[in-house]
Amino acid sequence: MNDLSASLPPETGRRGKTQPMRWARGNGIRGDKTIRFTFDGRVLEAHPGDTLASALLANGVRLVGRSFKYHRPRGILSAGPEEPNALVELREGAQREPNSRATVTEVFDGLAATSQNRWPTLKHDMLGANSLLAPVFSAGFYYKTFMWPASFWEKVYEPIIRRAAGLGRAADEADPDHYEKATAFCDVLVVGSGPAGLAAARAAAGAGARVILCEQDSLTGGRLRAERVMLDDRPGWAWAQDTEKYLRALPEVRIMTRTCVFGRYDGGCFGALERVADHVAVPQAGQPRQRLWRIVAGQCILATGGIERPIVFPDNDRPGIMLAGAVRSYVNRFGVVPGRQAVIYTNNDDGLRAAADLHDAGVRVAAIVDSRQPSSTAAQAMARQVGAALFAGGAIAGTTGHTGLKAVQVRDSAGKTRRLACDLLAVSGGWNPDIALATHHRTHPVYDDALNAFVVSSPAPGLHLAGFAAGALTTDAALAQGDALGRAAAQGAGSDPATGCAMVLPRAAEKEGYAIAPLWHALGRAGQAGKAFIDFQNDVTAKDVSLAAREGFWAVEHLKRYTTLGMATDQGKTANVNALAMMAWERGRSIAQTGTTIVRPPVQPCAIGALAGTHRGRHFKPHRLPPTHDWAVEAGCVLTSNGIWQRAQWYPRPDETSWQETVNREVRSVRSSVGFCDVTTLGKIDIQGADAATLLERVYVNAWRKLPVGRARYGLMLREDGFAFDDGTTARLAENHYVMTTTTANAGAVMRHLEFCHQCLWPGLDVRFISVTDAWAQIAVAGPRSRDVLREIIDESFDLSNEAFGYMGAANVRLRDGVGGRLFRLSFSGELAYEIAVPARYGDALARLLMRVGAPYGITPYGTEALGVMRIEKGHPAGPELNGQTTAHDLGMGRMLSRKKDFIGRAMAQRTALCDAARPTLIGLKPLHASDALVAGAHLLPRGAPADAASDQGWISSSAWSPTVESWIALGFLSHGPQRHGEVIAVHNPLAGTVIEAQVVPPVFVDPEGSRLHA
Amino acid sequence: MSSDRYSFLSVLREALRGQTGWKPAWRKATPQDSYDVVIVGGGGHGLATAYYLARRYGIRRVAVVEKSWLGNGNIGRNTTIVRSNYLLAGNVPFYECSMKLWEGLEQDINYNAMVSQRGVLNLFHNDGQRNAYTRRGNAMRLHGVDAQLLDASAVRRKLPFLDFDNARFPIQGGLLQQRGGTVRHDAVAWGYARAADRLGVDIIENCEVTGMRITDGRVEGVETTRGFIGAKKVGLACAGNSSRVAALAGLRLPIESHVLQAFVTEGLKPFIDCVVTFGAGHFYISQSDKGGLVFGGDIDGYNSYAQRGNMPVVEDVCEGGMALMPRIGRIRLLRQWGGLMDMSMDGSPIIDRTPVDQLYLNAGWCYGGFKATPASGLCFAHLLARDEPHPVATAYRLDRFARGAVIDEKGMGAQPNLH
């Protein structure tokens, strides 16, 4: 072995102080200010503008993380969101944020970062021993083993696997930060603010378009910040800065930095995540941590640049091995040198630029290993310029340095290997255009042999690619392409081509070269002797790809799924193309034939909190409040959610010790005197028009034509498939004016159904609907004294007597204080009862009025629980009975079905299985012992039958303790139910381990004759 | 010597010699002229059908034709949940049969699909839901299936990090099926493929069916992109695309194709042990053995053959996630994808003959097809072999819609996007 240089050069200059690797003030750094952060508890210094990665490198920290499977020591590979290795936990406690990429984390004063997936420490990780088992832990290893003995999987193997699973730790507490959502519209959305993006935004805005420019980074400029490109004799980044300033001054341009466009959806919709306050310790008051943007764009220009590929060679994962473009980014933008003695390994001219930049930053470039044979003239010139040895047709055959690179083995074109000491290896395997957003609609990328990468040749309509994303190789080309596409997109979005002024584009001082020669498997099979990593984070090696090929997992999706390639947090951004090139080589096919996997949103991982926005905790869904809500709360009610409605469940009194006691009192009060309950939540639909009755005929099973004005009727609706849909009462207020009530749950669905019937089925009908649920406050006043109470409220001129306003009466009324309202004589409780409706704004006053005038009768407000008890006592079906699986016959309403007319559901209701007499049908149940609780959800079996499914004949749908009957009672469905009244059956509740006996009875427990109703 | 059967010894041997002795998991078969049975669709159900045909019914001249790569449909796009917590008599025995097959799968097919019975917990948030789950849990118990009703404190002991104190819809309890859990989805396809292959089944990838040859009302084979393949019987197992393939035989089905999205986060140290479904929003979640949180919600809700979804459902699902477990706010969604669902008109599947002689249909799995894979394969194999329904699948007839004998677990009626 011929050592070119056995040791690293001594530390010089300011090294040894804090930030020893900071060589200059980078173009993106505020070097005049110093901030402090910690990494694994160690206090370090940085400057504003640093990422965590650049700050760690500035401090000479190279070991940052551990890989997933083998726990290999890992450093920093990239300078962007594609980073597979440098993942850390950020912040602490409830704000702990695992798997955060150091390369996109902006450092702020006080930032705490911790390494993850290691124990006990990053440097000494016991699970590093996994590496020793690597011969066993090959791809697909799990599927072949852990099967013996069978019972060991859950008890032994899986717990061990789960202990080793995952990377970082989720926070233990609720996320304390806030998130919000916003929507933005534009003519042209430009994604990326490199030369192409800035030129595109400038041109589109100049042509009169409304423009949004999104940049995931904190600074605009893209690669102009990373490269030493001169545009018109000024640094490229300065041009970017000026252009940004110019654009920001335009009224119709919005520049959004720290905003990643993560997904492209249908109809010109894009999802974007703005990191509003991730770069500060605490968000400002009123500021969210992140903001989710839904951007609706007429046209979109993707100027997303490219992602550099690593090269696959043995032990290519050590800290200190870095992408060449990332090296330049650290040197130029951040003023940090990632090492003191470097080797460059490249298959293209672009990679050479790292040599010049490092050299000028005072780093010794020991060698340039150029896989091309012969190497390019640019390589030869560069080697001379920086004084490096050039290995044309060379390869890196291995590396050493456990927790940081110490040397590389260079194999020259003659096959001779020598050791080169270095602490930095800059690699470039070429660049992939970043086309992720262009492929979200399953547009398949095609392989471009000249570019050695996948491109999108025919993007979806309205989508354009510019700059390197479209394969433009030079800054000049990117600028020109962005400019042209910006103008075209503005026109495509409807801007007048005549508007706008042509602007002069700057010119780059030199024309960048690329001259790539493919290099997918640096050493062929020999390179598989060591661990040559393709997917760094998931530890997928070249060997794993070979094994996948051997076992027939040829399809790229099989390769991915079998080896876990590309499934880590970086989604294989640096790995996928290398892997499928390797598969192509294994199978002797081209890359184009091998194809590529489908890229899915999000382009970058996106916090779940941001996607949820404000919809969490108590604000998960809106609270819909009935008009008497404030009064009910004052009255001390207990609230319950009924869908999104908040309703009073019961009104406890201080002396009551259980809710049951309260509900019993409320029921008894109604049955003995009078009570009231807000029933506003029932859907109310106002129906008007000459054909209103015809429409009712068609949506209800029963007849409506003969309903007189001033009367209401119960109606049942079916779905078209013949099953019960909804029920309620509809009142005829005038010749062509009805008001329908629906159940609370189906208010929206019934409205939609009526509109469907009218607009889609019978558009010729002269009828109109509007939902008036929120317009009217409706209160049920129930009980034998309800008429007495109403007499105190309703204008004297209105005759409330049973003769004048009998059961099912409906009328417009005036209250004594002049408010106009509606009165219905309806009863859900089975008592003499009314529902009174007033404009919603009077609902609160009405409740208070009822309390006042009802006081002499002991009026009692009651909640949904008492309402439910009384409807069970009366046998009225509700949600549990109208569950979408029952027919009119099942509900005991088979005879309501008119035979004289067409109505929704009539035809299908006649099908054989729906007419089967054995169908479970509505019954009542009373336990043999009154105190035996009947539980809804229990099943009904013949007495003495075995407790199995074959004996199952029905179930309990609703149950309650009836203070009126002084027994548990229930409604349920039982096969041949109506013929079995009087039979004693067994009520099985295996979940609770109980069986009780109950008698089948008719489903009406109180006043079966209905005399109270008609009183 | 190459290694074929997976055993402790073969794994060790291959470790020592660089994993060079493994054979392909399944042969890359080329189509023969004809088969006893051609199964259209190389997904979980089709492969399982082929396996059971060969293994249990002795029919080995079987081909599975797949238009793309094996397992590219819903077997490779689901959220990996298995359970048998159904309500209706038409469903419970079938899904329980499936669960029992899952429990013995690894030994049966000599492939570790990581069947992991860590439990499936359905949360409820009001009395109505509790009653419905009570009815369901009791139905399960009467069918001999395990079920437990947990109260809020028992749920809290199991999953202390759920939002119990600040929730819009407080958790009242849950229905737990402890035998439910997850299975490594791709491995199911690979395992069945490998096992079927070893029994002589031809698995033919990149072979799209383009037509059906039907003479006098009887199917004689399938036209494919790789030529005509004759068959005594043809079984369709291509859920998601059932309508398209059935249309080749002139059939219209009670099915709409919809997209269901699924999501996975970055890998995390495990903290969610069982599968949890949120009863107050459209959200369910589990954590894989790799550490990713795997979750999903409702279908996008409109006919779709695009295997991708849109933003509103993404947001809706994440809202459910945050409402249920607010500690996941800073966890990042890594990937979202979509699969095509055969949404049937009553939400339940079809395993039946068709009006075309010797053409059989396995379809309509909605978003519940994965858990059904083994039983679906077994019952479809039974039907293909014996020409009569398997005893646990007698309800899944095509004529049930005409008869009204629908199996509507949710009570939503003939509107597929509501099931």
Added chain:
Amino acid sequence: MRIHCPYCCTRGVEEFTYRGDATVRRPDLDAPEAAWVDYVYLRDNPAGPHAEYWYHAAGCHSWLVVRRDTRTHEIFSVQTASEVSEA
């Protein structure tokens, strides 16, 4: 996805409720049962252009007939359902 409502202009899909195939026609009451089974249950379910009902629930409450490609979600036309029914 966004739908152009003839009354309310282009709105996000979240404002709309879906109903399915808009080409099926409700049979007469005395039509054979098979026609009803067809209407209620059977669907072409095409991969490609599909005429379908959408309801502008969070807007004007119009039922719309949208012609959309089920493979790409490209929308070709939107009409009100009543206009289609009457045509």
